[in-house]
Amino acid sequence: MNLTTIILAAGKGTRMRSQLPKVLHSIGSKPLLRHVYDLSIGLENNTIHIVIGHGSEQVKKTLADLPVNWIEQPQQLGTGHAVQQVSSQIDDNSMVLILYGDVPLLQAETLQLLLSETNEKTLALLTVNLVNPTGYGRIVRDDSGKVLRIVEEKDATEIEKKIAEGNTGILAMQGKALKKWLSQLNNNNAQGEYYLTDIIALAVADGFEIATCSPESEDEVLGVNDKLQLAHLERVYQLQQAQNLMRQGVTLRDPTRFDLRGLLEVGQDVEIDVNVIFEGENRLGNNVNIGANCSIKNATIGDNVIVLANCVIEDAVIGANSRIGPFARLRPETILATDTHIGNFVEIKKSIIGQGSKINHLSYIGDSLIGKKVNIGAGTITCNYDGANKFQTIIEDGAFIGSDTQLVAPVTIGKNATIGAGSTITKDTPDNQLTLSRSKQMSLESWQRPVKKEKL
Ligand code: UD1
Ligand code: CA
Numbered sequence: 001m002n003l004t005t006i007i008l009a010a011g012k013g014t015r016m017r018s019q020l021p022k023v024l025h026s027i028g029s030k031p032l033l034r035h036v037y038d039l040s041i042g043l044e045n046n047t048i049h050i051v052i053g054h055g056s057e058q059v060k061k062t063l064a065d066l067p068v069n070w071i072e073q074p075q076q077l078g079t080g081h082a083v084q085q086v087s088s089q090i091d092d093n094s095m096v097l098i099l100y101g102d103v104p105l106l107q108a109e110t111l112q113l114l115l116s117e118t119n120e121k122t123l124a125l126l127t128v129n130l131v132n133p134t135g136y137g138r139i140v141r142d143d144s145g146k147v148l149r150i151v152e153e154k155d156a157t158e159i160e161k162k163i164a165e166g167n168t169g170i171l172a173m174q175g176k177a178l179k180k181w182l183s184q185l186n187n188n189n190a191q192g193e194y195y196l197t198d199i200i201a202l203a204v205a206d207g208f209e210i211a212t213c214s215p216e217s218e219d220e221v222l223g224v225n226d227k228l229q230l231a232h233l234e235r236v237y238q239l240q241q242a243q244n245l246m247r248q249g250v251t252l253r254d255p256t257r258f259d260l261r262g263l264l265e266v267g268q269d270v271e272i273d274v275n276v277i278f279e280g281e282n283r284l285g286n287n288v289n290i291g292a293n294c295s296i297k298n299a300t301i302g303d304n305v306i307v308l309a310n311c312v313i314e315d316a317v318i319g320a321n322s323r324i325g326p327f328a329r330l331r332p333e334t335i336l337a338t339d340t341h342i343g344n345f346v347e348i349k350k351s352i353i354g355q356g357s358k359i360n361h362l363s364y365i366g367d368s369l370i371g372k373k374v375n376i377g378a379g380t381i382t383c384n385y386d387g388a389n390k391f392q393t394i395i396e397d398g399a400f401i402g403s404d405t406q407l408v409a410p411v412t413i414g415k416n417a418t419i420g421a422g423s424t425i426t427k428d429t430p431d432n433q434l435t436l437s438r439s440k441q442m443s444l445e446s447w448q449r450p451v452k453k454e455k456l
Contacts, residue, residue, distance in 0.1 A: 001045065001094070001095055002045050002047070002091060002093065002094040002095070003043055003044070003045055003046040003047070003094060003095050003096075003097060003115075004046075004047050004049065004086075004089075004090055004091065004094045004095070004096045004097070004175060005040045005043065005046055005047070005048045005049070005096075005097045005098075005099060006049045006050075006051065006083055006086050006096060006097070006098050006099070007033070007036050007037070007040065007048065007049070007050045007051065007068075007099045007100070007101050008051050008079060008082045008083070008098065008099070008100050008101060008169075009023045009033050009036075009050055009051060009052050009059065009100075009101025009102070010051050010052050010053030010054060010056075010073040010076050010082055011053070011054060011076055011102070012054040012076065013025075013054070013102070013224075013225070015225050015226040016224075016225070016226060016227065016230075017226075017227075020055070020058075021054055021055030021056075021058055021059050022054075022101075022102055022224065023059060023101040023102055024055070024058065024059060024062055025224065025230055027104050027105075027224075027230070027233055027234050027237050028234070028237050028238065028241070028259075028260065028261045028262075029261035029262060029279060030261075031062065031063065032101060032102055032104045032224055033050070033059065033063060033101040034063060034066075035104035035105070036099050036100070036101055036103065036104060036106070037050075037063070037066055037068065039099075039106055039107075039108060039111065040097075040099060042108050043097075043111065043115075047069070047094075048066075048067075048068040048069065049068065049069045049070075049071050049086045049089065050066075050068050050069070050070055050071065050101065051071050051072075051073050051082045051083070051085055051086065052070060052071070052072060052073070053072065053073040053074060053075070053076050053082075054076065056070075056072055069089070071085050071086055071089075072085070073085045077187070077193055077194055078187065078191070078193030078194035078195055078196070079169070079193075079194070079195060079196035079197070080182065080185040080193070080194035080195050080196040080197075080198060080199070081185075081193070081194035082196070083098065083178075083182060083196055084182050084185070084194065087178075087179050087182050087183075090175040090178065090179055091175050092174075092175050092176035092179070093174075093175060093176070094174075094175045095115065095118055095172055095173070095174060095175070096172065096173060096174070096175050096178050097111070097114075097115065097170075097171075097172045098169070098170060098171050098172070098196065099170060100169050100170070100223060102223045102224045102225070103168070103169070103170070103221060103222065103223045103224075104224065104233060104237075105219055105220050105222070105233055105236060105237060105240075106170070106215070106220050106221060107215065107216070107220055109216075110126065110213075110215045110216065110220055113213050114126050114170065114171075114172055114213055115172055117172075117211040117213055118172040118173060118174075118211075119174070120174050121207075121208055121209055122173075122208065122209040122210075122211050123171060123172070123173040123177075123199075123200070123203045123208050123209070123210050123211070124171060124172045124173070124210075124211045124212070124213065125139075125147065125167070125170075125171045125200070125210055125211070125212050125213075126168040126169075126170040126171065126212070126213060126214065126215065126221065127139050127165050127166065127167060127168060127212045127213075127214060128165070128166050128168055128214055128215060128218055128221050129164050129165050129166070129214070130164055130165075130166045130218065131164075133161075133163065133164055133165070133166040134153065135153055136153065136166030136167055137150040137151060137152045137153065137166065137167035137169075137197050138150065138151050138153070138156055138160055138161070138163040138165065138166060138167070139163065139165040139166070139167060139212070140160060140163065141165075146210070147200065147204070147210035147212060148200075148201065148204055149197075149198075149200050149201035149204065150167050150195075150197035150198075150200045150201075151197075152189065152190070152191070152195060152197060154189075154190040154191055155189050155190045155191075167197060168215070168221040169196075169197075169223075170221065173199075173203070173208075177203065177206065177208065178199070180202075180206075181198075181199040181202040181203065181206075182199070184202055185198055185199070186198075219233065219236045235256075238258065238259055238260065239255060239256065241258075241260045242255035242256075242258045242260075243255065245258075245260075245264065245266065248266055249266075249268055249269065249270070250266050250270045250271075250272060251269075251270070251271040251272070252272050253271075253272065253273045253274050253292075254274045257274040257275050258272065258274075258275075258276060259276070259277045259278070260277075260278045261277065261278065261279045261280075262278060262279050262280045262281055262282070262297075263280075263281045263282065264278050264282045264283075264284070265282070265283045265284070266283075266284045266288075267284060267285045267286035267287070267288065267303065268286045268287070269286055269287045270284050270286075270287070270288045270289075270290075271288075271289045271290070272290045273290060273291050273292040273293075273309070274292050274293075275292055275293045276290050276292070276293070276294045276295075276296065277294070277295045277296070278296050278297070279295075279296070279297040279298070280297045280298035281298055282296060282297075282298065282299050282300070282301075283299075283300045283301065284301045284305075285301060285302045285303035285304070285305065285320065286303045286304070287303055287304045288301050288302075288303070288304070288305050288306075288307075289305070289306045289307070290307045291306075291307055291308040291309035291310070291311070291325065291326065292309045292310070293309055293310045294307055294309070294310065294311045294312070294313065294325075295311075295312045295313070296311075296313045296314075297313065297314040297315065298314060298315045298316075299313045299314070299315070299316050299317070299318065299330075300316075300317045300318070301318045302318060302319050302320035302321070302322070302338065303320040303321070304320055304321045305318050305319075305320065305321065305322050305323070305324070306322075306323045306324070307324045307325055308323070308324065308325035308326040308328075309325060309326045309327075310325065310326050310327045311324055311325040311326065311327065311328045311329070311330070312328075312329045312330070313328075313329075313330040314330065314331060314332055315331075315332035315333060315334075316330040316331075316332070316333075316334040316335070316336070316348075317334070317335045317336065318330070318336045318340075319336050319337040319338035319339070319340060319355070320338045320339075321338050321339045322336055322338065322339060322340040322341065322342070323340075323341050323342070324336075324342045325342070325343070325344065326344055327344040327345050328342045328343065328344065328345075328346050328347075328348075329346070329347045329348070330342070330348050331347065331348065331349035331350070332349065332350065333349070333350040333351075334348045334349065334350070334351055334353075335351070335352045335353070336348075336353045337352075337353060337354050337355040337356075337357075337372070338355050338356075339355055339356045340353050340354075340355070340356065340357050340358070340359075341357075341358040341359070341360055342359050342360075343358075343359065343360035343361050344360075344361060344362070345361065345362045345363075346359050346360070346361065346362065346363045346364075346365070347363070347364045347365070347366075348364075348365045348366070349365070349366040349367070350366060350367050351365050351366060351367065351368040351369070351370065352368075352369050352370065353365075353368075353370045353374075354370055354371040354372035354373070354374065354397065355372045355373070356372055356373045357370055357371070357372065357373060357374040357375070357376070358374070358375050358376065359376040359380070360376075360378070361377075361378035361379070362378050362379045363376055363378070363379065363380045363381065364380075364381045364382060365380075365382050365393075366382050366384040366385075366390075367382070367384040367390050367391065367392050367393065367409065368382050368384070368392065368393040368394070368395065368409075369392065369393070369394045369395070370394075370395045371395060371396045371397035371398070371399070371415070372397045372398070373397060373398050374395050374396075374397065374398065374399045374400075374401070375399075375400045375401065376395075376401045377400075377401050377402045377403035377404070377405065377421065378403045378404070379403050379404040379405075380401050380403070380404070380405045380406075380407070381405070381406050381407070382407045382409060383406050383407065383408045383409060384409045390409075391409035391410040392409055392410055393407050393409045393410070393411055393412075393413075394411075394412040394413070395407075395412075395413040396412070396413060396414055396415040396416075396417070396431070397415050397416070398415055398416040399413045399414070399415065399416060399417045399418070399419070400417070400418045400419070401413065401419045402418070402419050402420050402421030402422065402423065402436075403421045403422070404421055404422045405419050405421065405422065405423045405424070405425065406423070406424045406425065407419075407425050408424065408425060408426045411425055411426065411427065411428060411429075412428045412429070413425070413428075413429050414428070414429050414430045414431035414432070414433075415431040415432065416431055416432045417429050417430065417431055417432065417433060417434075417435060418433070418434045418435070419434075419435055419436065420434060420435065420436025420437075420438065421436075422436075422438045423435070423436045423437045423438055424437055424438075425437060
């Protein structure tokens with residue numbers, strides 16, 4: 001069976017109070033519409049149409065990679081009018097599924113259930129019983145429980161408003177029948193809109209069965225209309241991801257204080273403390289331990305690595321058995337080999353640090369190539385920038401850099417070389433020797449500390 005999915009995404013989203021079209025607002029850093037798209041590509045033999053209107057150019061540009069048929073609805077005259085825009089492209093024999101671009105957390109199982117109810121004589125409708133159904137279309141049934149029609153809140157009588165069963169807006173039916181009903185819609189209602197929901201009564205009149213099913217959780221069918229709902233669904237989504245990770249064996253100290261905005265692949269016995277944020281694509285090996293308040297983006301972290309609290313890591317590779325932080329910052333193109341130690345208030349950018357090397361305190365290492373078993377003393381700075389260009393610092397295996405040293409690039413520190421503390425190194429230094437550049441220490445016997453002048 002061929003499937004046609006129509007995603008409605010033309011609405012303005014006034015209540016978001018934003019310049020950004022509603023469906024481009026994100027959950028887990030992924031636009032709402034992309035969530036819905038990702039769900040629909042999971043369905044077989046599926047042609048996807050997305051109806052856009054408000055901010056359509058921006059929507060298409062942001063989601064240009066989606067292989068879908070974009071359809072413009074220049075004026076938003078209602079959900080029925082939106083689907084009418086696709087009508088001419090619907091194959092009579094296909095099953096048509098209607099989704100909303102602002103309902104991001106629907107689950108694949110729920111869609112499968114809905115589609116399994118759909119056939120040539122049955123329209124399947126996803127409904128939900130709500131404690132507070134205000135704002136939703138209500139499902140009107142006869143005494144035997146048969147669905148008769150949907151009434152929109154604004155058109156409902158006081159009695160109809162008491163119906164707890166709400167319309168999620170998500171439904172599926174045969175293409176041929178849908179096209180017929182679409183051609184029969186009118187806008188004689190409280191909002192002067194072409195309601196898609198009116199097709200239910202038309203289907204009943206044509207002798208169709210209306211099958212209903214419901215999602216496992218209400219959150220699946222919640223739409224985003226304002227920033228409060230966006231925040232609510234963000235937390236729901238994050239909790240789902242946290243639960244997925246825990247099922248994979250990850251220890252999360254507090255699943256409600258965890259954020260994944262992208263992908264996270266994990267090995268065994270990974271432990272993550274509170275308030276850690278992962279963005280982009282991340283991979284953690286076995287026995288990785290991430291401390292509290294870390295922000296980690298596009299990182300590959302090897303086995304047995306310990307990242308202590310308050311580290312910021314981006315586009316970096318950390319070799320196995322390394323220890324990072326607390327308060328370390330690994331900037332893009334940082335590659336740490338195995339067994340490295342990067343301590344507090346150390347910033348590393350575009351550098352390769354060899355196996356077993358240590359940079360434990362207060363340092364800036366940029367554009368550097370550091371060998372194995374190098375020890376970088378506290379307060380060391382690679383001066384990589386002359387105000388116009390960047391230059392490389394090379395530190396060969398076994399070198400020891402004394403504290404508070406400036407290495408003015410381009411410069412190479414030889415193998416097993418030692419640099420005396422407080423040096424400013426501007427020229428290459430030989431292997432094995434001690435190099436230092438500082439004036440001799442002296443004491444002035446006659447010197448006196450200045451004293452404060454008496455006020456007149
Ligand atoms: C709709 C349903 C209502 C249901 C509710 C669930 C109708 C008439 N009503 O109401 O029964 O309970 O959803 O949330 O269908 N859109 C377009 N073009 C338009 C109008 C809307 O693309 O001309 C899109 C919107 O971007 C949105 C979706 O359709 O994604 C729903 O539109 P919205 O205006 O939010 O419908 P509701 O009034 O909430
Ligand atoms: Ca809505």
